Amino acid sequence: MSLGSLLAASEPLPSPGEEAVVCVAVATMWTAPGAVRPVDEPALRVPARPRDWVEAMTPEERTDLDGRTLTQLLLGERVQVVELHGDWARVIALGQPSSLDPLGYPGWMPAYQLSTVDGIHVAGVRVAARHRDRDAVRDRTGVWHIVEATATALRDDPDAALAVPGVTFGTRLLALGAPHDGWLPVAVPGRFEPAWAIEDDVAAVPDEAPADHAEVLAMADRLRDVPYVWGGVSAYGVDCSGLVYLAWRRFGITLPRDAHDQASATTQIELGQEQPGDLYFFARPGKGVHHVAFVASAPVGDTRLMLHACGELGRVVLEPIAGERAETLVAVHRVTT
DSSP, rough: HHHHHSSSSSSSSOOOOOOEOSSSSSEEEEOGGOOOOOOGOOOOOSOOOOHHHHHHHHHHHTTTTTEEEEEEETOOEEEEEEEETEEEEEEEESSSOBBTTTTSEEEEEEEEGOOOOOSOOOOOOOOOHHHHHHGGOOOOTTTTTEEOEEEEEEEEEETTEEEEEEEEEEEEHHHHHSOOTTEEOOOOOSSSSSSSEEGGGGEOOOOOOOOOHHHHHHHTTTTTBBHHHOTTTTTEEEEHHHHHHHHHHHTTTOOSSSSHHHHHEEEEEETTTTTOOOOOEEOOOOEEEEEEEEEEEEOOOOOOOEEEETTTTTTTEEOOOTTTTHHHHHEEEEEEO
């Protein structure tokens, strides 16, 4: 039996054909079960330890993730289970659009990081009366919130033990009642009772995208210096398209997961007309788009600034477009909603 199985909850694994939800803070999707290495063990745990995983890897081991990892799923994301192979499930991430499959992003993940109890539609979910009655006028039941803090944790009760550690920026949480002393009750996969989030660490998902895309850029900039991780979609590690996907997710907008699909889903504008929050796309001659970056400021002459997750520098950086990047800059696009 695997380490993950030993740490997982006792509920049965999801079956092929079922939908399931991610029950750890960050679940990594892999190209195949055999793609994992000994250093990847923290990412396979229940609860997952994405920070420990990233910090344990050398720069060479992070580079070696290319061809091993595909994307990451955050707590509560839904998947379609395609097949099971031991403790592993081949799934399709339903909330990450991809040209690889009409339903979403396909890949492999530990099946024990999934739950068939989604924490949202379970019967009997309720907040204790002492919490409801005090702040009834502020009841937020049914309101989707998103984590704005770089990382936070959910607790069994405001004064109790951790329920889910390491919940990251961009995670969507459904409120199940009114705040109480700075804590908000939320639904959590695999649980029949609410967990509690720090109220200041979350914000209600807006009804529409911001008119000024510089707000999206500002959210992405909060992840500056986060390590570059191939397939990363969290504040513990992120890749170029993951940064774009995650920043727009904060505003309730779901973009495709990969850079070339993001280019297809956005509107090209004339180079020189870009504004902060637009997207630069990069491609080598005769090749498809391989990199994406946020426009960090309006261009001044030939000088352009970008915010991006840079594999060469190993982190999210703000820098001018120069050298090979300038040679492969092919377009600037705008997200239109």
